[in-house]
Amino acid sequence: MENWQEISNLDQYDTPLFVVYEDRVKYNIEMALALVSGDLSRFRPHIKTHKMGEMLQIFSGYGIHKIKCATIAEAELAALNGMTDIMIAYQPVGFKIHRMMNLINTFPDCTFSCLVDNLETAKEIAAVAKEAGSVENKEIRVYLDLNTGMNRTGFPVAENVVAFVMALKEISGLKFMGLHIYDGHIHDPDPAVRAARAKPAMDKVLADADELIKSGFADLKIVAGGSNTFSFYSGIESVECSPGTFVFWDENYNRLIPELNFKPAAVLVCSVISLPAPGILCVDLGYKSVSSENPIEKRVVFPWNDDLTPIGHSEEHLTLKHIGPTDYKVGDRIYGLPYHVCPSCALYEEAQVVNDHHQIEKSWRIKARDKKISI
Structure with a gap:
């Protein structure tokens, strides 16, 4: 899969991140x-x-x-x-x-x-x-x-x-x-x-x-x-x-509506925070960071890391099963696509915005996630 998602200055940002291209x-x-x-x-x-x-x-x-x-x-x-x-x-x-x-x-x-x-x-x-x-x-x-x-x-x-x-x-x-x-x-x-x-x-x-x-x-x-x-x-x-x-x-519409050639334009970035057991890793993408109304296999996908499968989810943690040769380390950054982007976006105060040079250069406030602005 094309690596359009890569961000060159990602080390300057904490995770989880909601990123817009x-x-x-x-x-x-x-x-x-x-x-x-x-x-x-x-x-x-x-x-x-x-x-x-x-x-x-x-x-x-x-x-x-x-x-x-x-x-x-x-x-x-x-x-x-x-x-x-x-x-x-x-x-x-x-x-x-x-x-x-x-x-x-x-x-x-x-x-x-x-x-x-x-x-x-x-x-x-x-x-x-x-x-x-x-x-x-x-x-x-x-x-x-x-x-x-x-x-x-x-x-x-x-x-x-x-x-x-x-x-x-x-x-x-x-x-x-x-x-x-x-x-x-x-x-x-x-x-x-x-x-x-x-x-x-x-x-x-x-x-x-x-x-x-x-x-x-x-x-x-x-x-x-x-x-x-x-x-x-x-x-x-x-x-x-x-x-x-x-x-x-x-990811949901990407699978269900093949005739519309829209491009994924938002990703979730998370970090490996623990390697608690052989073949298991944990990232900081809990319920509070990705929409969780669907079964666990339909919350986030990792197309650039297809050796990872979600097996457990809680408020601040997503546990993944790892089958493959990749040697993951604590601190590694992983890019995912939300299965349902609308409520996932609403979980973040702001979106980080990537420019043509694969760098985050600004942020946009997700202002109407609030129940009230002034009225």
Whole structure:
């Protein structure tokens, strides 16, 4: 495997490290834009993977100013870093509605929107907006979140979507923007199978959208998918695509989505801290440094050290079985690829950024890993 990961000044840094390769990030952005034929109106990247202001500034350099996010902190970070059309792909409930109102009033030059999937919550959002005294003449923009089979959130796509939207339209203080889909349950390795699974729900969505457009919703938008169904939705001209993981890519998608030629752009660097028994070594990559929601074999891989296999994991330690001729020593640095990069990134306060000369030259604060920035 090509040794693109090597860092020449790594001895100046402690581990574990979350490291980003800026040239690879830019390559991935350019690849993503190429999939939508360079049409910026069809591209709304999700920022939950990186949560960094510097990444948003790179987006701006490519003319990208609309994004999707999941938290109020991510939305605030976006507003602070040049994004002007910010979708909070989450249905706010309880006090989160008040935080969203504060966000809208704090950044009047930005357009914010959120998701809803039931009329009761939609009415609560409208009521809180009126009570909060939101920006004059500015309705709260909402998208209808649709459940296409993931069964996480959303109004069932098979039900009467048009009737729901008509009822939503009657709620004073809200402005219906369009339909939202996230189908993270579709992750078959064969892109044809993924497309076949996504198509029936999308056909229903497109039919509903056509009916709504005929009923007067001329500017209706459809925001659909993540990285897993990006290749399918990028071929539908009326859809805004919203991948997130593409910026860093990870081992999971590298295996599951072979048709997308994104490059891994983030690695985890750890150190050997102990050789407790023959054929066993331990590195400083515990639960607190790599996402651990998957089984142990699907947390981190070591493609440049394929003689290492994870066998034990705890808060500050990862124990590895060693079968091979390599003579590992305490203090050796080892590069790994996270299996799920998004929550792994969120475990670090900052990312170290590598330049074209294989040196760490700066760091980027992973600011929106915080639950709150100021709002």
